[in-house]
Amino acid sequence: MLIAVLSGFLLALIAPAVCAVSREWAGWTLALLPAALFAWFASYLPGVMADGAQVITYPWFPALDIQLSFLIDGLSLMFALLISGIGTFILIYAGGYLKGHPDIARFYVVMLAFMASMLGVVLSDNLISLFVFWELTSITSYLLIGFDHEDMNARRSALQGLFVTAAGGLALMAGLVMLGTITGSYALSDVLASETVLSEHPWFTPLLLCVLAGCFTKSAQVPFHFWLPNAMAAPTPVSAFLHSATMVKAGVYLLARLSPAMGDSELWTLLLSLFGGMTMFLGAFMAITHTGAKKLLAYSTIMALGTLVMLIGIGTHYAMVAFATFLIAHSLYKGALFMIAGILDHETGTKDVSEMGGLARLMPITAIFTVVAALSLAAVPPLLGFVGKELMFEAVLGAPVLGGLLIVLAVGAGVGVMVAAGVIAIKPFFGERRETPKHPHEAPVSMLAGPVVLASLSLLFGLALFIPEQALVGPVVTSLGGAADKVHLSLWHGINVPLMLSGLSLVIALAIFAFWSRLQPSLAILREAGGRFGPEAGYFRIMEWLTRIASWQTRVLQNGTMGNYLITLVMTTVLITGYTLLSQHGSTLRVPVPALDSGFAWSIALLMLVSALFASITRSRLGAVASMGVMGFSVALIFILFSAPDLGITQILVETLTVILLVLVLFRLPGFIRLSSPLERGRDIVVAIFAGVLMTLLILAATDLQFFDPISAEQVARSAPDAHGRNIVNVILVDFRALDTLGEIFVLALAAVGVYSMINLRAEDQRS
Amino acid sequence: METLMAYVVGVMFAAAVYMMLRRSIVKLVIGLMLLSNAANLLIFTVAGMKQGAPPLIPEGAEAPATAVADPLPQALILTAIVIAFGVLAFSVVLIHRAYEVVGTDDLDQMKDTDT
Structure with a gap:
């Protein structure tokens, strides 16, 4: 298992060599790894179906009793299969899409590293390793969005995605640490099996908010959704893989994973239903305001992510079944549609679907499978998307809170995606033939393989529902804490409320679709308004303030005045050390009057005091140097008087040299002039007195205490x-x-x- | 004796900090010297001051006959004296050079790197 997770990283290391050998076939060659991983993960299916979860443990830091463990159950296995399965086609597809791109080797390296990190996220049992892999997906996502690094827009979008997800990641880290502290274990399997009732713990609300912040930013929930459409600046294979099928589902994964432990809280149900429902509706609505194929799909992905979060929040049996079914259906059709959007862009030279038309004759295979995938997106029987949507309506009807609102949002979202599906399937391929910047041809096999297989699976799973039911949905429901034997998927439930809701949304969708082109101008106005007042404007405001505060802070802290640095340092030391000293030893600290025992020592001490004070106030350079000489020789006398002859000898030699050096050099420098104002001098005197008092107190405290015998006896x-x-x-x-x-x-x-x-x-x- | 030295070292530290806060760079050097002397005396005082017992072994003996002053702090201070001298020599020449280039000995005028 360890090798399976890490193999992606290892292959990433040698990917440039593979590309150097054969650029043409690198995609096909590298795709062998995810294909093999897919087969290997699939071999776990029978075991998980029969016995439930398995935990595979490797010693990591045996001395600290920390294990690197992997959790394999229905949920993690479904994600692992999706990642490796779709990953296979993405790598093949990338070979065609980026054919001849000079940086294709770099692309493969980051893509494989991402795939390995994503597998790590879904398979980790250890919360810390989960978090590390989680952050790795953010970083690889950043590198992939900004793949076209000469494009300013791509760089800005990459940074935006990174800021939003990494900010959430910080909150998530706090949440995971709280989770580990409350349950006493950093292993997910222990957390889930723990008898501590999380929702009754006093830390539950902050814990929940931190985890949600992490998951909502990662999975692009309102109001953090804006980074996802911008991430479409990435090459299409990246959008298809990271920003639709896998990475953005990491948040959904973690919420689903934690739902058995945290789902019994009312706050959880309320927040997830509310934010998920809003995201679902907003995503679907924003999708129809766009004409760019990828933007449109990105917003429909946001809709799907919202739906999944909402279903986790609802948390009933139907919701769990709907969650698993919808997730599989979405990954299949959305992966296919994204790859098709890339084909269209690649072949026609434009991203805008309103500029395309009549392509079906030129690209018949693409057209057929687009229609299949879009039908699944639009939730038309007998595709898997239909089953998912029916179950979703069913689950919403049984929602414990906000029932009425969620039904309205769900129907609205259903209408939105149906229109979006119509736009993506009909506008480019049918109707009048339109001239595009490039003359389109049928796409090469490498680019068709993914859409064909994924779209076919949408159809196959819809017709043969027992396959997903037995192999995937059942085990997922088990790992979410539900009863797998109650899972039964079917296309026809009889005439019931969900079917009527589907019919209703279909009628409205057809009406909107008919007027879609004419509605565009007014929808564009709405889109503009959203851009100006939406959360993205807030993001820019925050970034602007961040730079402003940073430059203000630099001006204050890095002011270039040495005196200010020194005062900060000295006063910090005085405050921190002084506080510790007084709080720890304040009761035993005595300030004794020195005994008048040795007149000789007293006179040396007096000499030192006078020379130190004279050096600080004199305005003559020679006077200062001379008093430093007096000081140095007095110190030498102290050394000799108190049993340190070697120190005395050294001090005398060094002091002689120092005085000579100072006399030679200092007199080439200007004389002392008063540079500072009386106020500054007063401030400096106060700081100096604080420092001196602290040192005196420290010595007095230290001479009283002796914790250890001197180590010099030996x-x-x-x-x-x-x-x-x-x-x-x-x-x-x-x-x-x-x-x-x-x-x-x-x-x-x-x-x-x-x-x-x-x-x-x-x-x-x-x-x- | 340690008590008396505690006060002396405190005054030396105060004088050192005050001098280092001055804007004239020559005063900074004086402050630096005061600081290193004060630090050496601090270690010496805290280690315990003992009269007439240098850490020496008489001729023919394997160990000192009576308890001697702790030699380890003395070794550390000896290192510190020599290093302080090295730092002082370097900084004095550096300051001289800086004065030649910048034309001022006011630290507040030396804020920028491009002069």
Whole structure:
């Protein structure tokens, strides 16, 4: 299983080599992998149908007891089959669609990586690996939308898709962590089997909102739907695969996956039904306002995603059956229709269906299968789409909340997609022949394979309903927590309310379709208004504010004034360390008066105080340098007085050199002038006093405490016998910690090189 | 003795921060020197100050006869003194060079990279 998921990534690595060998056949060759995966996943079907879910576990971090586990049940298997099955045709199709494209190898690499990530999302049992794969799909989607990276519009759409889905991804991560914390396990199978009633947990509402934010952005629900139509800037195989059949369904997948654990809450039912229903209606409505084939299909995809979310929200038995059936039907016909939209674009040179006409004579095979797929989209019997739509009406009629509203939305959406289906199937192929920028021919086999197979399956599944019922819908309903033995799909339920609703929407749809061309101008006005006041305008507003805040923040934080940086650093340290010190040791902290025991030490200390203060207030450079000298030698005296002769010697040598250096260099610089105002000086004095007080308190606290014995006892003991040295400090430097000393020598050498080269540079300047 | 040094080190830190906040770049260097001295003394003080017990082993003996001052902080401070000198030498020459190029020693005038 691990190899199956990761094989896509491995093949992505060698895809450029495959392309180098044969550009013509690369698509067919690479498609062997998803085809093999499809067969392999299919081999799990009998087991899942018989025994239910399986969890396959690999040790990941055994020391931390973290497993990389995969969950195989009806739901994940259905998605895996759709991904690998449609993926096979997409790769073949891409070979024809992008024939001769210079970057086709890059396309295959990202596409295969996406496929592997998507399989990872639907098969992961571990919430963390699910999230990682989830984000990988966002990133590969970004790369694929922006595949045509010289096109400004494609780049902008890619970024928009990434921002929206990644923002949702962050919320999802928070949600998944909450989920793991509440149930005590990061394995989906444990979360689902957990006895904790999630909806009664105090964190349930934030948890639900975070998960929904992630799923709604990914699955393009209102009000986050706007990125999906823009993502149509991608090459058509990408739109067909990512933005209709698979990636956008990741959110739907996760909602379905979590519905047994979270679906008993009223808030869940309400939010999913409401947002799903609205998305369903809006998607269908927006679809008929567009004439671009891909945009139209994108909005009908939004409609389908809304329908699926709504069905998960309703959560009754019928809703689960409808969910599974509708999902399969949608993936089949929408994958086919997207590929056909690509064929039309490829052959005619235009994306606008209102500019096409009478193509059926030139492209008979394409025309036939377009009609089949569009009939499934329009939910006409005996196609699978009809069964899905009937079940959807049935489920909506039994909805626990918002029943009336959802019926109206569902009928409206049904009308919308029927019109859309009519537009996509009839406008380009029938009627008067119209001249297009390119002279169209029948598409090559590689591009026809996908639409033909997928459209045929829509018909086959509709006629032989027991195949999807037994193999897919039943197991999915089981994994959603329903009863599989109650699942029964049929084309004819007798004359009932769903059938009447279907009939009603068909009549309205026919009426609208007849006037579709004449309605276009007024629909376009609505579309404009939506663009100006819709959520996408909000997105642009947010992005604008984001850059504004970022530049304001840069101006404030990166102000280029060194003093401000330093004040920020010092005050942050004072506040954080001071707070910790006072809260932890505030009760034991004493501020004693130093004892007057050693007059010699007192006079040295006094010398240091005076020289430090004098250096800070003097206006003479020589005075400052001299007082620094006094300071340095006083420190040396302290070292010598308190048992550190080596330090004293070093300090005296270094101090002598320092004073010489300062005298040599500083007098080439201008004298001290007062640059800052009294107010600034006052502020700096306050900051400095805070820093000084903090250090004093820290020392007082530290001398009182001793948590450990000094670690140098061993070094003292081993100095003479092992290292043959009697000066322990020297032994530590050149023996025990010799590598440190070596590093120090390098630092000094580098500083010396720097000093030398800068002095040399000046000499050269003067010469030239 | 540690108590007295705690106050002295506090004053040194305050003076160092004040000097580093000045706009004149020469004062920044003075502040830097004060800071490194203060830091060295801080380590020295916190490690415990002991009079008349240098970490030396008498001739012929394997270990010091009595308890000696902790040698490890001393080794660290010794490294720090030398490194501080390296930093100081480099920064002094760098500042001199910067003054030659920019023509000012006011840090607030040195905000831009393209002068």
